[in-house]
Amino acid sequence: MSTQKNISLIGSGLVGSLLAIILAKRNHRVNIYERRPDMRKNTGVAGRSINLALSDRGWKALDAVGIGDEIRKIAIPMYGRYIHNMDGSTAYQAYGKENQAIYSVSRGGINCKLMDLAEQQSNVKIHFDERCDVVDLKTNTAVFENTITKKKKSIQSDLIISSDGAFSAGRLAIQLNTDRFNYQQYYIDCGYKELTIPAGENGSFLIEKNALHIWPRGKFMMIALPNFDGSFTCTLFFPFEGEHSFDALKERSAVLPFFKTYFADAVALMPTLLDDFMNNPTSSLVTVKCFPWTISDKLALIGDAAHAIVPFFGQGMNCGFEDCTVFNQLLDEYKEDWEKVFKAYEISRKPDSDAIADLAIGNFVEMRDLVGQPKFLLQKKIEANFSNKHPEKWITAYSMVTFSPEIRYSVALRKGKEQQAIMDEVMALPDIEKKWDSPEIESLILSKL
Amino acid sequence: MSTQKNISLIGSGLVGSLLAIILAKRNHRVNIYERRPDMRKNTGVAGRSINLALSDRGWKALDAVGIGDEIRKIAIPMYGRYIHNMDGSTAYQAYGKENQAIYSVSRGGINCKLMDLAEQQSNVKIHFDERCDVVDLKTNTAVFENTITKKKKSIQSDLIISSDGAFSAGRLAIQLNTDRFNYQQYYIDCGYKELTIPAGENGSFLIEKNALHIWPRGKFMMIALPNFDGSFTCTLFFPFEGEHSFDALKERSAVLPFFKTYFADAVALMPTLLDDFMNNPTSSLVTVKCFPWTISDKLALIGDAAHAIVPFFGQGMNCGFEDCTVFNQLLDEYKEDWEKVFKAYEISRKPDSDAIADLAIGNFVEMRDLVGQPKFLLQKKIEANFSNKHPEKWITAYSMVTFSPEIRYSVALRKGKEQQAIMDEVMALPDIEKKWDSPEIESLILSKL
Structure with missing residues (x-):
């Protein structure tokens, strides 16, 4: 043949x-x-x-x-x-187990x-x-x-x-x-625009090199991925219309005040921000x-x-x-x-x-909104905790999609929905903040599987 | 203005x-x-x-x-x-309350x-x-x-x-x-073809005039709607490909045996069936x-x-x-x-x-498949029973869509899903066939609303 x-x-x-x-x-x-x-x-x-x-x-x-x-x-x-919060605080969520990574290219x-x-x-x-x-x-x-x-x-x-x-x-x-x-x-209501954080002296990285940076802001977000020369490629995902939108930032004078309010720590590292914002194209998704x-x-x-x-x-x-x-x-x-x-x-x-x-x-909802919320971070912590104890029983949807090529996307979607239904019940328990790593929670999850 | x-x-x-x-x-x-x-x-x-x-x-x-x-x-x-079953038996389901009707035009x-x-x-x-x-x-x-x-x-x-x-x-x-x-x-896998049941003598109706006739057969169905001259316009909804399909009935000789097997009572009333089937177009949906x-x-x-x-x-x-x-x-x-x-x-x-x-x-699933199943008919009976006792608490999705123009389609869809979730629980009860009109079932439904 x-x-x-x-x-x-x-x-x-x-x-x-x-x-x-x-x-x-x-x-x-x-x-x-x-x-x-x-x-x-x-x-x-x-x-x-x-x-x-x-x-x-x-x-x-x-x-x-x-x-x-x-x-x-x-x-x-x-x-x-690597999460950059509005108040300047930061948080870090590992994508997987030690040495599991996604790669910026x-x-x-x-x-x-x-x-x-x-x-x-x-x-x-x-x-x-x-x-x-x-x-x-x-x-x-x-x-x-x-x-x-x-x-x-x-x-x-x-x-x-x-x-x-x-x-x-x-x-x-x-x-x-x-x-x-x-x-x-199907077009989502957000578009994107690329911006940049240049390298520091001698090609040094001005923010953590080995992470995907996210500035989650609810209805919009910025992300940054590292490049070999020490720079980061930033992408602003932003509504086309509305209170905070490309439409609302048409005037050159409106751009920096907006960024200084919502991305204060990043603005300090983006000397060409204003020109980049005005000159780079806005693309749809x-x-x-x-x-x-x-x-x-x-x-x-x-x-x-x-x-x-x-x-x-x-x-x-x-x-x-x-x-x-x-x-x-x-x-x-x-x-x-x-x-x-x-x-x-x-x-x-x-x-x-x-x-x-x-x-x-x-x-998109998870990245721009949820990753900035304590309740979501707690849920991820509970899932990671359970997954560590019962690795054969619980692989997160993110892990299935990203690190488990032997699991089909369609299976990851289905199992992810089943896991979310269980976690919805778990997160609705009173005092979950206090007993998140208790045997009670572990048995509850086990009983639902 | x-x-x-x-x-x-x-x-x-x-x-x-x-x-x-x-x-x-x-x-x-x-x-x-x-x-x-x-x-x-x-x-x-x-x-x-x-x-x-x-x-x-x-x-x-x-x-x-x-x-x-x-x-x-x-x-x-x-x-x-008006349901026509494979074995020649028939069943009737009212669309709504007395005098509520849909109109064939x-x-x-x-x-x-x-x-x-x-x-x-x-x-x-x-x-x-x-x-x-x-x-x-x-x-x-x-x-x-x-x-x-x-x-x-x-x-x-x-x-x-x-x-x-x-x-x-x-x-x-x-x-x-x-x-x-x-x-x-989005095209569904079924197409349709129109057929006809002509009028009887002096423009008489050969099957019940004031009903929508359905021959539900699982993966396909035929329906018939009355015309003023005593005839019925029949429509066969049928897969394009597969065991029983337009594809499988390309040969003239295959048509009548198929109809005689699946639509025996109708075939007797359709003298032009074979020519209609071969000559009328097959349309997509x-x-x-x-x-x-x-x-x-x-x-x-x-x-x-x-x-x-x-x-x-x-x-x-x-x-x-x-x-x-x-x-x-x-x-x-x-x-x-x-x-x-x-x-x-x-x-x-x-x-x-x-x-x-x-x-x-x-x-489509309901019409071609479910209406022929005893469990589905029982569910409809329970819903009708409950709706009669508590008309303000339960209007079926069909009724909302068909007889309640003051209720938006989007509300009918949402409420219909909520009702179906309740009925899934009810129908899963052991012995539901025996206690379908019991006070126990009534209170259960009330408690879920």
């Missing part, structure tokens, strides 16, 4: 580049067509500078093709959340590295500045327009895989060729769900093209990489019978990508 | 025609542009022949503009569900009547065969292409209201003019949710254009008519300040249309 295929990938983003490596190692010929210029040649337009949190599902996919160690060189471990940095690694495969070629115009499924042809020369070319291939993000050209082709295409795009993801053995969607999610669980990239893991496993299982692989892939991944989409929306 | 507006309506369907009457009575000038030919001149293409169930929300809207009695002339009351019939009534207003004109091509919000202009002459014309008006159904041209205009447009289209529905004081969506739902609660038309009721009330409340009316309208109606969409999906 294992015959070499001529495969077109649309998009050389994170998932497209990783998939190209996987397919190349399976001896297929891969051509990637990327809309943007080669970001490695011009760091000024290196995609969005946002940082991403790489965790175990991502590492699993990278290690499976032997490139994990290459990526570890550009990743900074973050062992917990720059989106541009890891993307460049993955493209390098892809091009090291002799049977991968990346074509830049090629925007996908239309996909014709009758002839297995994709038409690309060169964004510089404006010349169009038709590329015929054995199969097409569309890894071109939330506004995918491949998805449109499926939509136009499917009688009953289920589709959802969309969840995209759709189905089907594939058409016979002709076309498949992968990554954000199939399931764009909001960033609050740090799983967008990890979920896309896990798509690659599953895809690779199914190619083994079905001995590269592509039609069967495509079908099994979409059926397997759909419930899990739906689950992480919902978990990510839910985590 | 109340100055005459020049209003373009896209679509002279049920909701568009009713809205035209409302706006005309408020002294506005209304031009309706309808894609299809005038269905009153050519009954052969009178839209879909499907029957609809008109209930209290619909009547309220019709009576408010004084046309309820005109429509009553073409409506047949159905006082309950032919979609084409009521639409023709509403267009007649609209045109009786001197300030309403309907233009047929005019397909909306594009809406330009900068100039308040809609472009229509005549489907016969192929000539295009640009119509400028003070405001545009799009009542053009699930695949609305006006909605596309909002989508293209809104930064963050939330949109969902989509739920559409979106937001926003309006752009400043320029454009608004109404009816299916804003919120298409599946037909299993019999509320698609009723919900669209209730849109008109709310719209009319808001025009009073805001003294025809259109921007405020549009904004208040979409904010008021969005949660209710979302709720009825979810209720309608849920009712």
